[in-house]
Amino acid sequence: MSAYPKQPQVPVAEPGTGHVPTGTGTPRIDGRAKVTGQARYAAEWPATDLVYGVVVNSSIAKGRILGFDLDAAQAVPGVLKVLTHLNRPHMRGAGIFYKDMTAPAGSPFRPLYDAQVRYSGQPVALVLAETFEAARHAAGLVEVRYKTEAHETNLVASVERAREPRKMKAGFSAPPKDKGEPNQAFAQAAHRISADFYSGVEHHNPMELFASTVIRDDDGHLTIHDKTQGSQNSRWYVSHVFGLPKRKVTVRNAYVGGAFGSGLRPQYQLPLAVMGALALERSVRVVLTRQQMFTFGHRPETVQRVKLAADADGTLRSIWHEAVAETSRIEDYVEVVVNWSGQLYACDNVHVGYKVVDLDQYTPIDMRAPGASHGMHALEVAMDELANEVGIDPLALRLKNYAETNPADGKPFSTKALRECYRRGAERFGWADRAPLPRARREGNEWVGWGMATGQWDAMQMFARAHAELHADGRLVVSSAATDIGTGTYTVMSMIAAEALGLPLEQVTFQLGDSTLPVAPIEGGSSHVSTVGSAVDGACAKLRRQLLALAAGTQYSAFNRAGLDDVVFANGTLALRDDPASAIALTTLLADAGKASIEAKYLLLPNVLKQRRYTRATHSAVFVEVRVDEELGTVRVMRVVSAIAAGRILNPTTARSQIIGGVVWGIGAALHEHTESDHRFGRFMNHDLAQYHVSVNADIHDVDVLFVEEDDRVVSSLGAKGVGEIGLVGVSAAICNAIHHATGKRIRSTPITPDKVMA
Known part of the structure; x- marks a missing residue:
């Protein structure tokens, strides 16, 4: 029988890393394998x-x-x-x-x-x-x-065929019914704006x-x-x-x-x-x-209309948001595009609608922050337009209509530190010095503009299993069929397990990426830490109970009446909380019990009854400075401050990288990523990186990330939410708003290419 290659060596922390509690910035433990070529990819x-x-x-x-x-x-x-x-x-x-x-x-x-x-x-x-x-x-x-x-691939030419989706996929929330009288409230309001938006295909x-x-x-x-x-x-x-x-x-x-x-x-x-x-x-x-x-999927092309109305002081009276997106002839692909408009701001009159048009193209696929990336773009640009119409600062308008509970259903938020995101982000950016009117500042050939936007994304938890085994030599091996797509899963799961048993990080191995391991969901929706991380924590909690039982069952009588709250696991030992001298090495406990290892399995099932009582979300406030050369049509994003509220941040180093990546992607969505179609042939024409421009080093300048303190025990036992998607949401809108502040031009289609700026 011929042998097939074994599972690759799982990365572990460098020797001497020591105890690293969650919340501490920690380099990726898989980094060395990747930069030295030891990490093998699928091909x-x-x-x-x-x-x-x-x-x-x-x-x-x-x-x-x-x-x-x-x-x-x-x-x-x-x-x-x-x-x-x-x-x-x-x-x-x-x-x-x-x-x-x-x-x-x-x-x-x-x-x-x-x-x-x-x-x-x-x-x-x-x-x-x-x-x-x-x-x-x-x-x-x-x-x-x-x-x-005969084929049809032109969404704009086919909007009249828009229809309700036939079948909703799992996890999709259909737009809710109208709240109040949105049309009547719109007609009677002191200030009104109506705008059409277009989001092109992204690959x-x-x-x-x-x-x-x-x-x-x-x-x-x-x-x-x-x-x-x-x-x-x-x-x-x-x-x-x-x-x-x-x-x-x-x-x-x-x-x-x-x-x-x-x-x-x-x-x-x-x-x-x-x-x-x-x-x-x-x-x-x-x-x-x-x-x-x-050729196998993309972020769907979408057209939207947003109408907002407010009183003279900026109080929102009506929100009206409809979207039409492409799907394929094969199936109905759906996203949550418009629902955010009924959740983010307090308003008594709301209408949201969503339809699809089937085209002769491959089914669109989820792309970082699906639905929210372009749905909230339209809402947040419209809010900026409304602020200009009312004559109020864009941040002040958002604070004026801040929602303490979910306006769509009245549920409380599990945690919501968005107000603090606004405050700290504005302070870091210097928003108080923003000129109230467009075209107020010019440097050389470039107009300088400041813009901001809000972001929101779901905080989800799924089900998962984890297995943990502590060996007699002090090594802890934890496994789950999770995935690390470069987000830092190897590292943060090892940190969770190491902290749970008080072990040095280099003594922990986390195994993932194998279908034979304990069940885990697909890595998506910014849910891996709250899901798999909670399962890892649960498995290690079972090991803690076993270790305490071993201590109580030996000559260490001091532990006989101790509960888990009475002991601490630190530096590879178990000790009474109020008696550090009682510390026993975990390796000694296993040796005295004659055990080569102890192990535990854990099934994480979300507390659905509890979670359903709350709206669970992550939030952000994004502030942007751009410089625009109207003659050349160029836009440079010079500064970005992204303030994030996403529960406990277990590894600030990898979390910050996630937000920076989202900001870079948001810059690309706003300015660069432009798919060209020739509808005569039903074909994408610029299908390579020579002609499809993604943001590169020369496009990115200063990106400042700050995390606002949150601890959400509704979403997960760790207090963590997720940061994969939230870093992207709101970035393109903030850029669009900054371009308007710089030039006085409102561009409602993305990407904002030079021809649109010059026009």
């Missing part, structure tokens, strides 16, 4: 007799495949097989693709399933060869005959290309190294789609080079690589190109 796993697969994509947007000419491709030396819908391995019936366990729920696209072409760039064939070069060359020789059909561009390496053992077992945000999600998908027993499939994702939503669902390289392995009974690797990564 880097070696295998004996590895076959390389290259995908052939459709050149039409809609139609049917009439046939293939494969002679030239199959004549290339080294080519083993060309898979199409005509000769692929058996896949189970269509219904299996509709199971809700394939997260996010819906009707995932089925590659090579039939002759129908549903979007431009759809995979239509897979060339399998002994070398990557042979497979790539042969893929260019595959000829496909099509019968084309994911994580550094790591999407790849799957399927390593086939002699007994048919498949070990799959996949770029995914959930190893168990991918394993479930493969097992059910191909009818393979669970024991026959292991999925691993020890290291993931970024994803932020693009890896929530299995992307099409995964089933294609499995098809190749099943067809050839060999190990197969499929890596998508950067161009192909523009």
Whole structure:
């Protein structure tokens, strides 16, 4: 039996790191492995007799495949097989693709399933060869005959077809019914604004290309190294789609080079690589190109209308917000776009609405802060417009309408330190010195403007399991099938476990990224720390009880009547809280009991009854300074202050990096990330990083992050929420508002490219 590569060495803290309590800034324990090349990603796993697969994509947007000419491709030396819908391995019936366990729920696209072409760039064939070069060359020789059909990819031209979504995915909250009389209140108010907004398509561009390496053992077992945000999600998908027993499939994702939503669902390289392995009974690797990564989903194009009305003093009287977004013909993709407008500010009259238009494109996919990124952009730009209309400072308008409880349902917030975000962010930025009118300050050829916006995102908790085992030599190994997409999961989970048992960080190993580990949700929605972290804490709490029982059951009679509140775990010892001299080494406890190790399992189930009584959210206040050259149309974001309220911050170092990353992405969304479509062909045209500009070092200047103190024991036992999404929300709106303050021009479509500034 041939051996497949073992699970990679799990990163641990550098020797001598010592005790690091949560709340302390701690470098990533996986950092050394990544910068030295020891960390292996999905496309880097070696295998004996590895076959390389290259995908052939459709050149039409809609139609049917009439046939293939494969002679030239199959004549290339080294080519083993060309898979199409005509000769692929058996896949189970269509219904299996509709199971809700394939997260996010819906009707995932089925590659090579039939002759129908549903979007431009759809995979239509897979060339399998002994070398990557042979497979790539042969893929260019595959000829496909099509019968084309009329397609529609233009959302703006199709808005009249907008409809209510047919089926809501799990976790989606439909817009609530009208509150009060929003139309009447709007008509009667002293100040009114009405604005239309457009958000263009954005594409994911994580550094790591999407790849799957399927390593086939002699007994048919498949070990799959996949770029995914959930190893168990991918394993479930493969097992059910191909009818393979669970024991026959292991999925691993020890290291993931970024994803932020693009890896929530299995992307099409995964089933294609499995098809190749099943067809050839060999190990197969499929890596998508950067161009192909523009073919499997994107942040949806969206049009919105926002109407706000206020009294003379700025008191909001009416909020009216509707959105129309694209979806695919395959399924209804939905996001929470407009609901935020009924939650963020106190108002008695609210209307929110959301519809979709099905187009001949791939289903959109979640992208960092899905829905909120563009939904709150429209609301926050409209609030800035209203402030100008009323003649009040934009921050003062928000404080005037501050909501102490959720205006949509009256529920209290579990914690809400947004007011403190406003205060500290404004103080750090110097907002009090802002000129009240636009076009007040110019330096050289550039106008200088200041803008601000509010951010909000859900604070979620799911269910998860964790396993913890303390060994006789003092090593603690904790495991859960979590994922680290670069957010710091390895580090913060190790910190939680180390603190729970009072161990030096280097004695703790956290295992993740393996479908055989205890169940964990996909890494998404800024919920991993509150979910998996709470499970880790729960498992370690069980170990604490076992250790106290060992102490009480030995000659250490001082512990006989002690409870957990009476003892402390520190420096690898257990001691009575009021008697430091009673300290016993944990290794001594295990040795005296004759135990090689003790272990505990924990199932975290959210306290739904308690949590439902509250609105759980993270908040932010973003302040921005821009410089605008109207002649060149250039916008430079010179300063950003992002004040964040997201519960207890367990690792300020990695949390700060998350917020900076969100700010950078927000700058890209506001100014740079522009997908161009040619609707004649139904195709995205600038499908690479040479023509699709993402923010780089030269685009980013001073980014200042501050965390406001919060401790939310409703969201999690750790008091933590999550910071992945909140760093992005509000950034693009603050930039748009700053551009208006600089120039007096209100630009309501993103990205704000130079032509729009010059116009």
